[in-house]
Amino acid sequence: MTKMIATRDAYGEALKELGGINEDIVVLDADLSGSTKTAVFQKEYPHRFFNVGIAEQNLIGTAAGLATAGKIPFASTFAVFATGRAYEIIRNSVAYPKLNVKIAATHAGLTVGEDGATHQALEDISLMRSLPNMVVLCPADAVETKKCIYKAAEYKGPVYIRLGRSKVPVILDESYEFEIGKGVQLKEGNDISLVATGVMVAKALEAAKILEEEGISVRVINISTIKPIDKDIIIKAAKETKAIVTVEEHSIIGGLGSTVAEVLSENCPTIMERIGTMDTFGESGDAEELLEKYGLGVENIVNKAKKLLSKKMD
Amino acid sequence: MDKYNDLKQIASKLRISIIEMLQEAKSGHPGGSLSACEILTALYFKEMRVDPNNPQWPDRDRFVLSKGHGAPVLYAALAEKGFFPKEELMSLRKIDSMLQGHPDMKDTPGVDMTTGSLGQGLAAANGMALAGKLDNKDYRVYALIGDGEAQEGIIWEAAMCAAHYKLDNLTVFLDHNGLQIDGFNRDVMNIEPIDEKFKAFGWHVINIDGHSFEEIFAALEEAKKTKGKPTMIIAKTVKGKGVSFMENQVGWHGKAPSQEEAKKALDEIGGVVND
Numbered sequence: 339m340t341k342m343i344a345t346r347d348a349y350g351e352a353l354k355e356l357g358g359i360n361e362d363i364v365v366l367d368a369d370l371s372g373s374t375k376t377a378v379f380q381k382e383y384p385h386r387f388f389n390v391g392i393a394e395q396n397l398i399g400t401a402a403g404l405a406t407a408g409k410i411p412f413a414s415t416f417a418v419f420a421t422g423r424a425y426e427i428i429r430n431s432v433a434y435p436k437l438n439v440k441i442a443a444t445h446a447g448l449t450v451g452e453d454g455a456t457h458q459a460l461e462d463i464s465l466m467r468s469l470p471n472m473v474v475l476c477p478a479d480a481v482e483t484k485k486c487i488y489k490a491a492e493y494k495g496p497v498y499i500r501l502g503r504s505k506v507p508v509i510l511d512e513s514y515e516f517e518i519g520k521g522v523q524l525k526e527g528n529d530i531s532l533v534a535t536g537v538m539v540a541k542a543l544e545a546a547k548i549l550e551e552e553g554i555s556v557r558v559i560n561i562s563t564i565k566p567i568d569k570d571i572i573i574k575a576a577k578e579t580k581a582i583v584t585v586e587e588h589s590i591i592g593g594l595g596s597t598v599a600e601v602l603s604e605n606c607p608t609i610m611e612r613i614g615t616m617d618t619f620g621e622s623g624d625a626e627e628l629l630e631k632y633g634l635g636v637e638n639i640v641n642k643a644k645k646l647l648s649k650k651m652d
Numbered sequence: 653m654d655k656y657n658d659l660k661q662i663a664s665k666l667r668i669s670i671i672e673m674l675q676e677a678k679s680g681h682p683g684g685s686l687s688a689c690e691i692l693t694a695l696y697f698k699e700m701r702v703d704p705n706n707p708q709w710p711d712r713d714r715f716v717l718s719k720g721h722g723a724p725v726l727y728a729a730l731a732e733k734g735f736f737p738k739e740e741l742m743s744l745r746k747i748d749s750m751l752q753g754h755p756d757m758k759d760t761p762g763v764d765m766t767t768g769s770l771g772q773g774l775a776a777a778n779g780m781a782l783a784g785k786l787d788n789k790d791y792r793v794y795a796l797i798g799d800g801e802a803q804e805g806i807i808w809e810a811a812m813c814a815a816h817y818k819l820d821n822l823t824v825f826l827d828h829n830g831l832q833i834d835g836f837n838r839d840v841m842n843i844e845p846i847d848e849k850f851k852a853f854g855w856h857v858i859n860i861d862g863h864s865f866e867e868i869f870a871a872l873e874e875a876k877k878t879k880g881k882p883t884m885i886i887a888k889t890v891k892g893k894g895v896s897f898m899e900n901q902v903g904w905h906g907k908a909p910s911q912e913e914a915k916k917a918l919d920e921i922g923g924v925v926n927d
Contacts, residue, residue, distance in 0.1 A: 364786070388782060388817070396775045396809035403779020406757070406765060408710070409786070411779075427772055427806070435757050435766035 341480075342505035345537070346444040348480035349501050350375025352487035353412060357383045363491060364404055366390060366413045368397045373503075374414040374444045394423040398432060398441070405437040410491055416450075417443035417459035417500060421466055432496045433469040440490050441466075442499040447587035448615070448632055449504040449537060454622035460615050464592025466498040467565040473518060474565040476500040476594075478539035479508050482562055485516035493518060502587075504625045506537045521568035523575075527557035530643050531575035534585040535561045535594045538613075538634065542585050545639035554647065564594055572601045576608040581646045583611045585639055587629070590614040611646045613639060656865040662732060663693040667894045667921045669728035669741055675914035677745040680753070683904040685725040687829040687862070687889040688796060692729040694868045695794055704734035707761040713791050714780045716765045718773025719798035719827060720754040721906070726763070727751050735762035771804030773797070774824065778814050781822040781882075792876075795824045800832030802843050808853070814882040815854025822882040823875040827862065829891035831902045850884040862887025894921050 357363050357379050364386045371377040371389060380387035390397045394415055401411035413420070420443040421428070432439045443462065450458045467474045475490065475497060477483040483501065490497040514522075524539070525546055534542035539560045546556040557579050559571055576582055582602065584595040595612030602608045615632050629635050654660070666689045674680040696702065700713040717726045724744065731738045736750070743749035750759045754768025764780070767773040777795040784791050801807060814822055826846065834840045843849075847857045856878045860867035868887070875883035891905070892898030895917040909917055 386786065390809070390813050391816075393806075393809035393813065395771075395806040396778070396813050399772050399775020399806060399810065400779040400782065400813065402772075403716075403765070403776035403781075404783050405779070406714075406776065407780050407783030407787075409779075409783050426769060427775070430769040431766065431772045431776060 341508040343480035343508055344503060344505045345477055345480060345483040345501040346375045346503060348483035349442055349444070349487060350378035352484040353379040354382050356488065356491055357386065360410065360491065362408060362410045364388065364409045364411050366397055366401050366411055368392055368394050368415040368419070370415050376414045394419045395427050398424040398427040398439070401439045402431040402437050405439050410438055410440070412440045412442050414442045414444065416457060417446035417462045418457055421459060421462040425465060429469055433471045436471045436495050438494055440497045440499065442487070442501060444501040445503045446500045447502060447537070448620045448628040448634065449502050449587060449625040451504065451625040451628065452622050455619040458620040460589045460620065461592065462500060463564055463588050463594065467592070467597065471496055472565065473497045473563070475518070475563055476536040477562050478536060478560050479506055479510055481508055481510040481512060481514055482516055485514070486562065489516060489518050500536060502537050507540045509540050509543060516562065519563050519566045519568060521559050521561045521563070521571040523557065523559050523571065525556065525558040527555040528579050529555040530581045530583065530647055531557040531559060531579045532583050532585060532639065532643065533559045533561055533572065533575065533594070533598055535564060536587055538585040538587050541634065541636050541639060544636045545643065548636065548640050549643055554644070561594060564597055567597050567601060569601050569605065572598055573606050576602055576606045580650050581609045583613060583639070583643050583646060586614045587634060588614050589617060591617060609646060609650050611642050613642055659693050659697060659865050662697050663689040664921050665732055666693060666725060666728040668918060669731065669738070670724045671895070671909060671914050671917045671921065673724055673727070673741040673744045674908040675911060676742045678908050679745060680724055680908055681721040681906045682898060682909065683831065683891040684719060684722045684798060684827065684829065686893045686895060686898065687891050688722055688725050688827050689893065690863045690865060690868060691796060691825050691827065691887060692725050694865060694872070696729045696733050698869070699872055700794065701791065704762065707735060711789060711791055714764045714793045716773040716777045716793070716795040717755055717767055718777070718795050719770065719801050720767035720773065722796070723753065723755050726755060727760070730760070730762040736760070770798070770801040771806035774807055774810040777822060777824070778810050778819060781814070781819040782817060784821050785819070793822045797824060797826050799826060799828045799830065799837050799843060799846065800840070802826065802846060803841050811850060811853040811855065818880045819882045820879050823872065823885065824882065825885045825887050827889050828886055829889045831891045831900070831905065833905050835902055847886050854881055856881050856883045857886060858883065859886045860888070862889035863893060896920060
């Protein structure tokens with residue numbers, strides 16, 4: 339039975355471990371420490387934890403100031419508030435001066451579920467990846483999340499880390515190696531490539547299994563660094579398979595799909611399909627039901643992949 | 653002899669640099685730079701523990717120009733202090749210059765925080781002060797905000813936070829010249845009673861004449877003695893101070909003087925220097 343762990347939970351654990359290793363790690367939150375799991379760090383290292391209250395602009399600005407004095411601040415809140423409410427502070431006080439601030443935002447995407455559209459960030463990757471100096475990470479599961487957090491702490495400069503609320507399958511084992519800027523091929527295949535990010539990687543693997551049963555050879559690639567994007571792995575997939583499908587729990591505008599399309603059209607034009615939210619807001623509901631309704635279910639990935647392949651054959 | 657004569661001379665030199673660099677740059681903000689000359693002089697030439705030869709010294713006092721458009725007065729003070737050669741001032745706002753239109757900590761030695769978008773500097777100053785507390789360092793953090801800037805929401809988020817974390821190592825000046833781009837604060841968006849607002853947010857508040865060295869230093873002493881809360885020094889100032897035709901004129905918020913106007917301004921300020 340596959341273990342189910344939310345990436346936010348892995349984040350809290352990683353922070354707790356890192357806190358013991360590196361004295362410079364400080365954590366800030368805006369009244370959501372129970373939900374973002376920064377409270378796990380707070381419990382161990384209360385003097386290095388700062389709750390700024392419901393004030394996301396000051397959350398990021400204060401983190402920037404701490405970074406100027408040599409601290410490694412992790413600032414957390416929900417993705418919609420971190421990247422939306424505090425966008426311009428991230429731009430001018432973090433990205434522009436290239437300060438060593440880590441923005442670890444949870445509750446990204448539709449899988450926020452019942453809280454509905456106001457709390458479901460579907461454009462955060464788009465906002466963050468257009469900022470110069472910003473690294474954008476979107477780990478697939480609990481194992482990768484921990485490794486991402488460690489690497490983000492080592493890296494000197496601004497990093498945005500996109501995390502989720504819902505429990506998701508643990509698909510990677512501890513031997514998995516994460517490197518900023520490197521995509522990872524999780525499954526070999528030569529008919530079509532599924533290029534996925536975040537919690538959709540597990541769905542892509544499931545879809546691949548079904549497609550294989552139907553005789554289609556599927557490559558699955560995990561892109562956990564959206565920026566800087568691993569061009570090589572994408573170009574290689576385009577050359578070695580017939581078509582590319584991107585899968586993300588994010589708008590098809592400005593996210594992984596756009597990034598891959600940019601890489602392909604400049605280097606190796608390839609027929610592709612972007613699976614994500616189709617220029618729409620979300621709504622309240624059960625996380626899995628929402629994924630189905632908005633076209634992010636396994637069945638839709640399978641159908642889209644088959645349709646794309648048949649288009650290619652025409 | 654006036655005990656502050658030397659500092660007054662320095663303040664006048666900063667004013668001269670401001671006029672000269674803005675005329676050369678052909679754009680920039682003279683009004684709010686001239687209003688803060690005494691505050692910057694007091695900080696950089698007496699109060700703050702800084703070393704121009706070691707701008708990144710971890711134990712230095714910090715200064716955040718939250719009203720980043722006042723960059724000319726900061727650059728003038730840093731150059732006068734020796735952080736970089738004064739000749740650099742003439743490159744202000746030009747391509748490839750280390751002196752950007754608004755302060756950039758990556759480019760300019762002595763600039764402790766990148767600013768320009770109003771309100772963000774105060775939040776950054778909070779972070780610096782928190783780091784100082786965390787590391788048991790005795791450095792102090794200073795910031796300068798504008799009065800129009802106090803209309804930004806983040807100022808009040810940061811104000812609440814500084815009081816909550818008892819940041820008594822943080823001292824902020826509010827350059828209260830009464831004017832912002834679109835006119836008087838009271839007509840655009842009234843901020844009064846600004847002292848009572850900060851008091852209500854948990855700050856120690858001191859009202860002073862922002863052009864009086866005596867009052868500036870008395871306030872700085874009081875701030876250092878104040879324990880358990882940050883201090884806000886509301887400095888009543890004159891926008892465009894020292895240049896008669898710029899004083900209290902909103903039109904001089906963001907306009908560079910022509911060659912003729914610059915000469916007139918420099919004659920006025922030079923008269924003071926030569927007294």
